[in-house]
Amino acid sequence: MVIHRMGEGTVVFPNRPKIIAGAAIAGKKEGEGPLGKEFDAVIQDDLFGEETWEKAESRFYYTAAKTCLTKAGVEEDQVDALLGGDLLNQIMSASMAARELRIPFLGLYGACSTMAESLCVGAMLVDGGYLRNALCAVSSHFCSAERQYRFPLEYGNQRTPTAQWTVTGAGASFLTLDEKAPAICRCTHATIGRIQDMGVIDANNMGAAMAPAAADTLARHLRDTGRSPEDYDLIITGDLGRVGHDILLELMKERRLPLNPDHYLDCGLAVFAPGQDTHCGGSGCGCSAVTLNSLILHRFQERTIRRVLFMATGALLSTTTSQQGATIPGIAHAIVLEADA
Amino acid sequence: MVIHRMGEGTVVFPNRPKIIAGAAIAGKKEGEGPLGKEFDAVIQDDLFGEETWEKAESRFYYTAAKTCLTKAGVEEDQVDALLGGDLLNQIMSASMAARELRIPFLGLYGACSTMAESLCVGAMLVDGGYLRNALCAVSSHFCSAERQYRFPLEYGNQRTPTAQWTVTGAGASFLTLDEKAPAICRCTHATIGRIQDMGVIDANNMGAAMAPAAADTLARHLRDTGRSPEDYDLIITGDLGRVGHDILLELMKERRLPLNPDHYLDCGLAVFAPGQDTHCGGSGCGCSAVTLNSLILHRFQERTIRRVLFMATGALLSTTTSQQGATIPGIAHAIVLEADA
Numbered sequence: 001m002v003i004h005r006m007g008e009g010t011v012v013f014p015n016r017p018k019i020i021a022g023a024a025i026a027g028k029k030e031g032e033g034p035l036g037k038e039f040d041a042v043i044q045d046d047l048f049g050e051e052t053w054e055k056a057e058s059r060f061y062y063t064a065a066k067t068c069l070t071k072a073g074v075e076e077d078q079v080d081a082l083l084g085g086d087l088l089n090q091i092m093s094a095s096m097a098a099r100e101l102r103i104p105f106l107g108l109y110g111a112c113s114t115m116a117e118s119l120c121v122g123a124m125l126v127d128g129g130y131l132r133n134a135l136c137a138v139s140s141h142f143c144s145a146e147r148q149y150r151f152p153l154e155y156g157n158q159r160t161p162t163a164q165w166t167v168t169g170a171g172a173s174f175l176t177l178d179e180k181a182p183a184i185c186r187c188t189h190a191t192i193g194r195i196q197d198m199g200v201i202d203a204n205n206m207g208a209a210m211a212p213a214a215a216d217t218l219a220r221h222l223r224d225t226g227r228s229p230e231d232y233d234l235i236i237t238g239d240l241g242r243v244g245h246d247i248l249l250e251l252m253k254e255r256r257l258p259l260n261p262d263h264y265l266d267c268g269l270a271v272f273a274p275g276q277d278t279h280c281g282g283s284g285c286g287c288s289a290v291t292l293n294s295l296i297l298h299r300f301q302e303r304t305i306r307r308v309l310f311m312a313t314g315a316l317l318s319t320t321t322s323q324q325g326a327t328i329p330g331i332a333h334a335i336v337l338e339a340d341a
Numbered sequence: 342m343v344i345h346r347m348g349e350g351t352v353v354f355p356n357r358p359k360i361i362a363g364a365a366i367a368g369k370k371e372g373e374g375p376l377g378k379e380f381d382a383v384i385q386d387d388l389f390g391e392e393t394w395e396k397a398e399s400r401f402y403y404t405a406a407k408t409c410l411t412k413a414g415v416e417e418d419q420v421d422a423l424l425g426g427d428l429l430n431q432i433m434s435a436s437m438a439a440r441e442l443r444i445p446f447l448g449l450y451g452a453c454s455t456m457a458e459s460l461c462v463g464a465m466l467v468d469g470g471y472l473r474n475a476l477c478a479v480s481s482h483f484c485s486a487e488r489q490y491r492f493p494l495e496y497g498n499q500r501t502p503t504a505q506w507t508v509t510g511a512g513a514s515f516l517t518l519d520e521k522a523p524a525i526c527r528c529t530h531a532t533i534g535r536i537q538d539m540g541v542i543d544a545n546n547m548g549a550a551m552a553p554a555a556a557d558t559l560a561r562h563l564r565d566t567g568r569s570p571e572d573y574d575l576i577i578t579g580d581l582g583r584v585g586h587d588i589l590l591e592l593m594k595e596r597r598l599p600l601n602p603d604h605y606l607d608c609g610l611a612v613f614a615p616g617q618d619t620h621c622g623g624s625g626c627g628c629s630a631v632t633l634n635s636l637i638l639h640r641f642q643e644r645t646i647r648r649v650l651f652m653a654t655g656a657l658l659s660t661t662t663s664q665q666g667a668t669i670p671g672i673a674h675a676i677v678l679e680a681d682a
Contacts, residue, residue, distance in 0.1 A: 001356055001518060003470045005421060009445050011471050015342055052665055080346060081533055089430040090659035091450050095536065099670045104350050104533040106462060107450040107657070107672075109432050121447060121462065128469030129344045130352050148661075177342060192422055192445040195436065316448070318431035320489075324393050329440045331448075 004127075007224035010191045011120075013127040017175045018183035019337070021072035022293035025064045027142070027168030030282075030290065033272045038294035039169075040067050046143060046168065054092060057141035057170075060286070061086065062097040064170035064293075065137045072174040072181070079103045080131040083118040086139045086285055087111065087166075088148060093139050103135065111314030112210075112239050113193065114138045115171060115289040116333040119310070123187040123335060126175045133178065139170035140284030149203070149319060162205040164241045165278035167271055171289025173297075182340075185300045189336040191221040195316065195329045203322045207244025207268075207280060210313035213330035214240065215251035217311060221334050222257055229259050233305040236296065237332075238288035238312030239268035241280035267291035267312075288312040296337075306339040345468075348565035351532045352461075354468040358516045359524035360678070362413035363634035366405045368483070368509030371623075371631065374613045379635035380510075381408050387484060387509065395433060398482035398511075401627070402427065403438040405511035406478045409634075413515040413522070420444045421472040424459040427480045427626055428452060428507075429489060434480050444476065452655030453551075453580050454534065455479045456512060456630040457674040460651070464528040464676060467516045474519065480511035481625030490544070490660060503546040505582045506619035508612055512630025514638075523681075526641045530677040532562040536657065536670045544663045548585025548609075548621060551654035554671035555581065556592035558652060562675050563598055570600050574646040577637065578673075579629035579653030580609035582621035608632035608653075629653040637678075647680040 004012050024039045031042030041063070048059040061084075069076065082103040085091040091107050098105040110117035118136035125131045143153055145166040151157040175187070196216050200209040214237050222228060229235055229252070240248055245266045252259050267288040268281035292310055299305040311334035317326075345353050365380045372383030382404070389400040402425075410417065423444040426432040432448050439446040451458035456479045463475035484494055486507040492498040516528070537557050541550040555578050563569060570576055570593070581589055586607040593600050608629040609622035633651055640646045652675035658667075 001470060003473060005471060005473060009421060054661055054665065080350060085450060087431075088659065089661060090428075090452065090657060092657070092659045092662050095657035095670050096662070096667070099536040099538050102535060104535050105672060106458060106533060109426060109448040109450040111431065117447060121466075124466055124469065124471040125462075128465065128471065129342060130346060130465040130469065132344060132346060192447060194443060194445050195440040197440050316431060316433070316436035318429065318433045320395055320430060321433050321437070324395065326437070329436050331446060 008220040010189055010221055010224035012189055013123055013187055015127045015177055016186040016188055017123045017126040017177055018186050019173050020176055020181040020183060021068050021174040022297040023064045023067035023071060024171045024290040024294040025060050025169055026290050030167055030169050030271060033276060035271055035295055038298055053141055053144040054088060057139050057144045058093040058096040060170040061093045061137060061139035062100055064172040065101055065135060068172035068174050076101050076103055079135050080133055081106055082135045083108060083122045084137040085109050085114045087145055111316050112283060112285050113312040113314030113331050113333050114285045116310060116312035116335055119335045120190040120333050122175050123190060126177055133176035135172060135174055137172035138285040138289045140166050140286035142166045142168045145284060159279055160204040162243050162280055164268060164280045164283035166284035167282045167287040169286040169290040171293035173293055184297050185337040185339055187335055188338050191217050191334040193217045193331040193333045195331050197327050197329045199327045201327050203317055206315040207241040208247055209315045209328035210330040211240055211244040211247035213332040214248050214311060214313050217332040217334050219255050219257060229257060232307055232309050234308040235259060235264050236308055236310045237266045239283040240266050240313060241268040243280055245269060300339055308337050310335050310337055349561040351530055351562055351565035353530055354464055354528055356468045356518055357527040357529055358464045358467040358518055359527050360514050361517055361522040361524060362409050362515040363638040364405045364408035364412060365512045365631040365635040366401050366510055367631050371508055371510050371612060374617060376612055376636055379639055394482055394485035395429060398480050398485045399434040399437040401511040402434045402478060402480035403441055405513040406438060406442055406476060409513035409515050417442050417444055420476050421474055422447055423476045424449060424463045425478040426450050426455045428486055452657050453624060453626050454653040454655030454672050454674050455626045457651060457653035457676055460676045461531040461674050463516050464531060467518055474517035476513060476515055478513035479626040479630045481507050481627035483507045483509045486625060500620055501545040503584050503621055505609060505621045505624035507625035508623045508628040510627035510631040512634035514634055525638050526678040526680055528676055529679050532558050532675040534558045534672040534674045536672050538668050538670045540668045542668050544658055547656040548582040549588055550656045550669035551671040552581055552585040552588035554673040555589050555652060555654050558673040558675050560596050560598060570598060573648055573650050575649040576600060576605050577649055577651045578607045580624040581607045581654060582609040584621050586610060641680055649678050651676050651678055
């Protein structure tokens with residue numbers, strides 16, 4: 001019996017599961033942003049031909065999953081499990097897509113950290129031989145998220161300066177140990193997040209709520225592996241946005257593990273350009289998912305990066321907790337992706 | 342590289358992770374039911390000293406987790422991961438408890454199947470050595486569930502004949518490979534569920550929505566393992582209730598894998614007595630969780646059962662899907678528990 005866990009909780013993958021395909025399906029506004037040309041498809045119609053925002057989000061989820069499987073050259077009935085979720089109550093987008101895909105389904109909820117959570121769990125299950133392969137997929141949609149978490153768009157509510165813009169889009173990654181399939185990159189380590197809560201109660205300032213969780217996970221990861229931030233070509237956070245990005249830089253400086261801003265990327269700042277009027281940047285499960293499954297995987301394919309830490313953060317609030325005056329718990333899960341040897 | 346998966350998706354655990362402790366904390370009505378004396382504690386106050394139903398539910402969750410750790414003789418900082426969730430939007434009960442427990446947290450959502458989902462995932466991660474141990478815990482609360490899914494209790498809304506009564510309670514199980522700790526039982530196999538949807542749209546008839554998923558998982562499990570229902574002292578479903586229980590018996594008869602009603606237990610029918618006016622029985626994540634972590638573990642300790650299949654079912658609906666006329670996707674995850682050799 002070999003234990004693959006070390007120190008404060010970082011897991012090592014002896015079999016280094018491969019990501020052999022990724023897919024990113026994004027909305028119109030995301031398509032107009034800096035990553036527009038990286039996406040597999042940009043859907044001009046926010047409703048994606050459906051009657052409601054929620055069904056549209058599920059269509060994004062399904063399309064990302066199907067596109068990823070097509071790129072991997074795998075049929076649905078060859079997939080051992082689908083892992084993932086979304087931001088909607090009872091993860092309805094993921095559930096409705098899983099119903100159509102007919103793949104055994106493990107529903108996850110980690111708010112905006114769900115892409116990293118699904119990769120961490122998926123990589124452990126594939127590495128251990130409990131699944132031969134796993135499809136990890138998440139989604140978010142600006143219109144369904146605004147309606148559920150804030151106000152229906154029809155109200156024309158004003159956004160605060162610290163607000164972020166929920167990404168409309170879905171991303172999917174296919175993990176396998178199949179020897180014949182060429183790897184885009186391999187999963188080598190994962191660090192599961194612990195909830196951190198510094199008392200932020202403003203549901204429009206989630207970057208501040210999530211940054212301490214990112215700092216905790218990152219510091220534990222670096223101590224466990226004996227690495228420094230310079231050992232990574234990129235350290236990637238999910239959707240801290242402008243405020244959270246700057247707080248994380250401060251927190252890591254305080255911990256004497258300073259990040260080099262040239263090698264630190266927040267997907268919330270990558271997905272939209274400053275002129276797109278999103279205030280503090282992108283957010284949502286889809287934010288890190290479409291960035292990872294387009295930009296980051298493409299950089300691996302171009303061999304311009306060799307090792308990254310992908311760490312998506314989640315704000316585990318609900319409208320009920322906010323209405324009851326509760327503070328916002330943050331969490332961050334991290335996975336190391338490396339170029340194939 | 343050894344693959345532990347066979348046939349249509351059943352996983353075998355070569356290291357047979359142990360359950361060394363379980364805890365069940367239940368509400369007043371549950372305490373008055375047939376399992377009243379089996380629970381670790383019965384909380385007479387539905388609010389559990391808190392101001393809201395949601396915070397009360399989280400208190401149940403936290404108390405079950407703490408009680409389980411005390412019984413296992415383990416401190417929070419020795420626990421590698423907490424896996425679980427609940428029925429509330431954004432799994433707020435579990436998240437708030439995970440914040441207090443400060444254990445690395447993997448949030449899961451499988452509706453009422455979450456106890457089985459957390460055991461399946463937890464057992465795979467412990468068996469593979471990715472975690473040394475795992476705390477699996479879920480909760481539900483009648484008042485928070487009614488308010489969120491149906492009507493606030495203050496409306497005095499009438500319940501339909503097929504309705505079930507959400508269990509107020511939480512259950513937790515502690516999984517480990519620690520050689521020194523005596524096992525109550527061991528996890529030997531798991532079968533991950535696939536979503537099944539036969540077109541049920543009545544949110545007050547969830548047993549009918551979930552029974553086909555239970556039949557699918559059970560049939561796959563039996564085919565994969567080459568076993569028949571007689572190979573189990575008990576086949577346990579989570580909360581099918583009276584209607585779903587009877588449908589499952591029919592469906593298994595059609596599949597020529599008939600269940601013996603004397604060796605089939607639905608937790609929804611076990612937790613309340615017919616005179617308690619719950620209509621079709623108990624439901625909710627807590628229903629199967631408190632039954633497993635009291636009655637079932639006690640029967641293992643008394644050596645009156647040797648092998649059970651614990652299969653909790655979930656109805657992956659939300660109020661939004663119901664309002665949009667969508668049918669209810671059902672799912673069922675199963676895990677085999679065996680007495681120590």
